[in-house]
């Protein structure tokens with residue numbers, strides 16, 4: 289299986305439904321553990337979005353939305369939200385959540401043992417504001433128009449050509465609009481050929497970090513207003529977790 293095909297698997301659907309909609313005790317059934325890493329898809333919005341900059345009837349885009357939790361969270365503040373992901377499976381599941389508000393699934397305990405659960409969109413969120421579509425962040429349909437908020441959570445280091453995606457951002461974010469870009473900077477050749485990495489290598493004996501390249505590419509069109517560390521926790525099974533700390537940056541379109 290190619291690494292990008294992971295996002296079309298049953299395992300990925302279950303892992304991401306738990307990551308996005310699981311309760312703290314479902315995700316982390318232990319007394320110890322990084323509880324501040326829970327609720328990441330909601331914290332990408334609650335900790336990064338500047339509500340004071342939003343116009344009334346704001347329009348938002350969640351690129352690489354997976355099963356859609358951040359897309360729904362954006363709908364607390366924006367009257368129209370589009371979630372786009374390359375995975376057909378993720379979009380199918382996100383659409384069911386949009387239509388029905390909940391979906392049954394089962395998350396991994398150990399080996400083939402699973403626990404049945406229900407992923408539920410918080411009841412107070414107006415799901416009518418949200419639309420999901422399958423698409424490629426590196427070749428978006430030209431008639432998407434522009435947005436007051438664009439979120440790209442943990443996407444850039446999963447793209448074959450992240451610069452191509454970054455180059456489209458000035459055309460997607462309205463002047464005064466916000467770009468929220470988070471990444472754990474996990475550069476892997478399975479997803480991104482080495483020449484396309486934005487950081488994590490040496491050039492002329494100098495270490496190049498992802499933040500430096502993001503600034504070089506985005507600075508002509510955006511002002512970096514905040515950089516913060518956002519921990520997140522993905523449960524693989526009851527006794528195995530991925531604990532990561534994403535670099536979150538917030539940019540305002542000139």
Ligand SMILES: C[S@@+](CC[C@H](N)C(=O)[O-])C[C@H]1O[C@@H](n2cnc3c(N)ncnc32)[C@H](O)[C@@H]1O
Nearest residue numbers: 295352353354373374375423424425441442446
């Ligand atoms: C690491 S996951 C992050 C998902 C979600 N934003 C989150 O924070 O939980 C990366 C996501 O990017 C999606 N993706 C990968 N390549 C893509 C592309 N070319 N266009 C749009 N989405 C893509 C994957 O299907 C997956 O849902």
